[in-house]
Amino acid sequence: MSYYEQAIPPVRDQRLKIADSFAGSACEMLECAKSGCMLNRSRLFWQTGACQMALTLMMAATVERCAIVMHGPIGCGSQLHALSVQSGKGKAKRGKQPVPPVWLSTNLQESDVIGGGELKLSRTIEYADREFRPQIIFVVSTCAPNIIGDDVEEIVRKAGEFSAAHVVSLHCPGFKSRVVASAYDAFYHGLLRHLPLSPEPWRDFIPHAADGQGDIEQLKYEHLKSRTLNLWNATSIGPGDEEELIRLLGALGLRVRMFAEYSNADEFRQISQAALNVSMCSVHDDYMLSFLEEKFGTPYMIAGMPIGFGDTRQWLKSIAARFGLEDEADRLADYEERRVREAIAPFLPKIQGKRVLLCGGVVRVGSEAIFLKELGMEILTFRAYHYDNGAEKIYERVAEEFPDTRIAVSNQIFEFCNQIKKLKPDLVISHNGTQGVLAKLGVPSVQLFDVDRSFFGYGGIFSLLQRIVFAFRNTSYQKRLSEHVKFPYRESWYEKDAFHYIKD
């Protein structure tokens, strides 16, 4: 049975080669991934992070006119207050109504843990449907129901029959994996199993009439479809990035639709109506895109991230090639590159030779490191939050560019602090959620991604360099703060290797 037919999606630990604990050269990393020695690595000490549910909720909260039913005890989903605000901002920036999602918790008690929570779940779904009339009800199954064995899929199937809304299960038992990246698959699994992804006759289109006029309409539609591609976004990709890529692909005469964040049920029915699915990151979307190829025959392209000159050109050309527009893409890239090179020229002397450490998503840190080296920054090292097969291609290039650099797979703050204290970088480019720690360490930093700014394409190049130069101007805040903050680690920790606690 294929993964897509299963009620509960696999976690990436089952589906891919995956790791979260490693330090060594890129070459060693690739070998360790291939031989499988990376898979069992762990730590003697762990600090808390997030779970697949957290990231799945980030995605679900962006969907318009949805209700989210958390099936679990009262604590799961508490971050939805924050996610509602964040997604409201994202909706507004994309020209949509910033209405927060409705969300409810089945509030499982000890008696439910013993006796089962299925009845409670049915009642909550029914209430959500009748009270709020959402288009979609996401039913998020957390750790507890997965341990007690609630048949969430069956409840969701039955609820789907009596509800006006589409009822979509999102299976997110956090204990199944330490790596949050499974969240993409968990979210997509729910979409692909429970939502219609094709247009509905009369609702979305007028069925083909046999009077000849219909044929013309049909031809026009087919032509348009042959120039349409779906771009797959994610929580780390902001409206600025989307606009930049739509602008560039639009210049090639291609029509772009964005999925799956910030969409609604009506838009989801257009997913099948494209000539190509394009991912913006190698570790986000393979689960969904290979399903769409299997189901609708839509080819897909996963080719890294459009970050920096080389990768952006390559990314554009790979898409253009599918439409016979390679020369046009080259000319576009030439033009755009020339303009942005002029624009960033004044920034370069201010950043060249500066010693940088990068930390965050596995593909992004690799791409940015290669690009910033090209511009003349000195890359001390970088840390990827996880590693899986999707990153292999980019790390083959990392291995060429940085053969002697010791890099790490780590999302652990204590290791990060150890590295910063020892390496004393001029600048850290890091994942959201770490900037406060960096300031307390006294280091200037910029976000590795930030939905309020752009990072992709040519606009992204300019914007990032602008931020870096800005970060160097006045570092008094970090300096003053670091003089007054005590970290929890004993002094002896800084005498050890940063990856002392990783075990085979």
Next chain:
Amino acid sequence: MASFVEKPRSACALAGALSAISALPGVIPIVHTSMGCGGNLSGANSFGSGYWGAGYCGGASIPTSAITETEIVFGGGERLREEIESTLELIDGQLYIVATGCMTEMIGDDTRGVANDFTAEGKPVISVSTPSFKGDSYSGYEIVLNGIFNGYLKKAEKINPKLINIFGIIPAYDPFFRGDLEEIARLIRALRLEANTFFTPDQTFENVKSAPSAALNIVFSRVWGTSFAEEFKKTHGTPYWATELPVGPEATDAFLSGLAVRAKVPKRRVKEVIERENDIYYGYFERTADVFCDSDFKYYAVTVTNSNYAIPVARYAQNELGWVVLDVFVTDQLHDFQKNALQGAFNESGLNYADLLFETDTSAIARAVTERRPLNRGERYFDAYSPLFILGSSLEKAMAQKRGSAQLSISFPAFNRMIVDRGYAGYRGGLHLFEDIVGSLVFPKG
């Protein structure tokens, strides 16, 4: 109690435990659960309390056993043992508290046994049981207090007749807990007594250790911390006083008089303090009367808060502002005995025009307000409850906008404002609450 909840304003016992621990000096959490709980819950705690942040060893720095499916099947005891050992080696703290999550409780890990092994070696490690399905954030606060004060700390050899412990104000879930604690401590010290607040930056682990020697515990809650204080009394023999957090001069005068009796402070001294504080309060407040009255800032009020703030804020609005308080919504999930305790205090609070209502769901609150306080539907003359001010959480903003009412976020989750050392307790807090309420009216933001 056990029904589903819409947009719950409290997370789980583990979340409450983590917010309490992260505010306690020298105390380090070790979370025995899967990778995500600690980070997810810390984020929620911080966001809902006016961006409180992670602190010394909170947020993504919290040590965790990060159990996976292997431990679910084979047990997580060994992984926990390894994590505690590493934490003791790495992290500088004076007390380490293992707090459990749902899965490790469901699979029956002997967490206490593992912690006890370390205690036997003389290491300061204890464990508390905080699964989500046993209670919410408020009960998590109580569980941590019980673990430290009634479990870990030994009975004092000597009582300090001047020392008072302050409990019942819950980190994060009372978003102004630091400011409130500081003001209460300031007033206690003004009576020439000593105060332990435990959860403010001026405190050290010595304050925690000194708690059993206190002469009195004050619990500023009718609901949260009273059973803990009862247990404290059994363990250490310390009497306790459960009362409302005083907000504004009228309530604070009464609080100080009540405290003076319980702490055996000479009448003259408390009278002096009350007079001095009132002079200062009214020295400020008097000047605000011009804009307050000329702008006709007399309002009807609806409050939507947790049980701790319900009576204090409603009383402040009624007695200090002269507003007409209509509905006092309490959003905690409460047992009947807790509701009864709160209702009893409410009946004695002099809130003559108001009703106390228990409702957890945001849209149900909005519905109840609409039903109870209808808007004019086209009648020529209609005595509406207008103008209306809603003192609630950030979630009430939508209802307020729909009705055209004024609103201020003073209860969890309060995410449309930054809260640092601000508090509403006491005299200073009364002025702060006035500033925030009237500040939102003199220059209303969209």
